[in-house]
Amino acid sequence: MDSKHHIVILGAGESGAGAAVLALKQGFEVFVSDSGPISPKYVKELEDAGIEFEQQQHSEERILSADEVIKSPGIPEKAPLIKKIREKGISIISEIEFASRYSNAKTICITGSNGKTTTTMLTYHILKDAGLHVGLAGNIGQSYARQVAQKDFDWYVLEISSFMLDDMYEFKADIAVLLNITPDHLDRYDYKMENYAESKIRIIRNQSEKDVFIYCADDPETIDILKRHPAVAITYPFSIQKEVEIGAYIKDEQIIIKLDTEKEFKMTITDLALQGKHNIYNSMASGIVAKVLELRNENVRASMGDFKNIEHRLEDAGKISGVNFINDSKATNVNSTWYALESMTTDVILILGGVDKGNDYNMLKDLVKAKVKSIVCLGKDNKRIHEAFEDDVDVIVNTFSAPDAVKMAYHLAKKGDTVLLSPACASFDLFKNYEDRGDQFKAAIKEL
Structure with a gap:
């Protein structure tokens, strides 16, 4: 003992x-x-x-x-x-640090301000479909400690938050994935982006030259923090803006993954189950993990093509009288909402609001001007949303419950529009958590 x-x-x-x-x-x-x-x-x-x-x-x-x-x-x-x-x-x-002391399993640890749950689930899906004996834990599902106590997996795919990373010391990721670093949880980091970035880069702590680090070469905060904390592991960048010699990139509407100069994995973007620019990044990261583990190309393509996205992340919540409803309640920061709006192809009635974690709404302004007809606020204090967007949309209204928000958004929408719940805020003012917010949103749609 x-x-x-x-x-x-x-x-x-x-x-x-x-x-x-x-x-x-x-x-x-x-x-x-x-x-x-x-x-x-x-x-x-x-x-x-x-x-x-x-x-x-x-x-x-x-x-x-x-x-x-x-x-x-x-x-x-x-x-x-x-x-x-x-x-x-x-x-x-942290619980992750504690559990790792009693497990010999290999770990794939995925962090990032946005996309980590989707990428974790997709990676787990690919590995499980390929027949690996793999567990799913971290910020998702059953805890890592519980599974170490009760099960015996060879691999774990772990979704890791910055809060978990803050209390990790000896733990090591065999494969670490850093998707992006954008403003989130700044209230926990003295409202300093550099403090938050320092937390995220702990994902590569204790890695050796034999381990693997996968990161987004298009993310300026990631590139900046890597200058201060260079990785010692084998590194594989992914990019949709440029070709990389080793890693993943886009060419001729295909994802290309090269881990050496000899072999290539290719998959047409339109064949991916997850669409939208942000999901191309997520798929690239998962694809690199799969190829590091030398999974067969046909297996990887099949899994990346049939994956079903998680609940509360750009989830189709139904259609009424030609109005589409999308539940993106998991979008608890501005960057997540940016990704959601970026993927929209119709006019949007946007449901925003909740507990503001020091949000800077400026990055949404161009997309709001281009795509959003009306904003329905869902939160106790909506003052900052009004101030941010009063010049960009014709209508901003306040609501204080999911049923009221859904009714108001439906009233403001016309056939062909999309009602998008993508709050950019935490949920604790009116709901137990983001799942409760999303569930109440979906229940209210059924009551229309």
């Missing part, structure tokens, strides 16, 4: 509960503490396993007696309790 025998886990969501299961299996004394209510399914799991826990409070004395703390990614570094733990010199790590 590890010399650190008393583990405290802060947060009892999927990552916390999974970490508790693994810690117990490894023989640790475990205590789980959540400042909010714990979901009944996790309460039952902890009780059944005999794991001590508390909810809707933090017993500081008990927590500060820990040898090590596993922290939920959602708890900010500036939280008073975290500061006290740091002051006592107690190690704070």
Whole structure:
């Protein structure tokens, strides 16, 4: 057993509960503490396993007696309790860091401000279809720790957020993918882009010359941070703006992937299941991973051609009287909304708003002017959206529930238009999370 025998886990969501299961299996004394209510399914799991826990409070004395703390990614570094733990010199790590100590599986770790969930799911789909014994974890599905405790995969595809990266130290990605770095979560990084970029580049931490790093050569923030933190791994860039010698690029409407000067993988863009410029990037990244693992070309083409995108990401939510409804509730930052608008081919009624994380709406202005007829705000405080777009669209209205937003958007739309829920904001002012927001949006469409 590890010399650190008393583990405290802060947060009892999927990552916390999974970490508790693994810690117990490894023989640790475990205590789980959540400042909010714990979901009944996790309460039952902890009780059944005999794991001590508390909810809707933090017993500081008990927590500060820990040898090590596993922290939920959602708890900010500036939280008073975290500061006290740091002051006592107690190690704070992420669930990903903890789980990696007890797994010999290889990891494919995907991060980026936008597209990471889609790319993670697509990569997992390709590998699973090719017959690899692969798990899916991180920011998605069952926690990595739970799967390490209960399953035995050869590979894991992990969606990794900046919050997870902040508490990773010894963990190493065998294959690391950095899709892009655009403004997001700046409230957690003192509103400094360089702090956020420093967090993202931790994805290459501890990599050796035998590991692989895949990145977007068209992303200026990525190129800039790599100048300060050059990768030591084998690197494969991908680009739609230029040809690269080794990596992936576009030529004659085809994705071309070359990992050496001899062999090429080619796939016509129109055959990809995921359309739109942003999804070409996602497909390139996944395709490079597949070829690093030497999967057969025909298998990779088939998987990239039949993939079904995730719920709440540019999800077709139905059509009523010729008006299309699209659920992009997972767009919790401005850049995600930019990608959504960029892929639209009709006039748009745009549903925006929620918890603003220090958004700069300027990057949306040209697309809003070109494609958006009206904006329906869905949030408690919509002042900044009005200020940003009042000169760009004829109508901006406020709503405070999903049914009201859907009714208003439908009223403003005409046949052939698209009602797009792509909020550019977090959801916590009116909803439990972005999934709840998307589900309420879809339910409201059915009620029309």
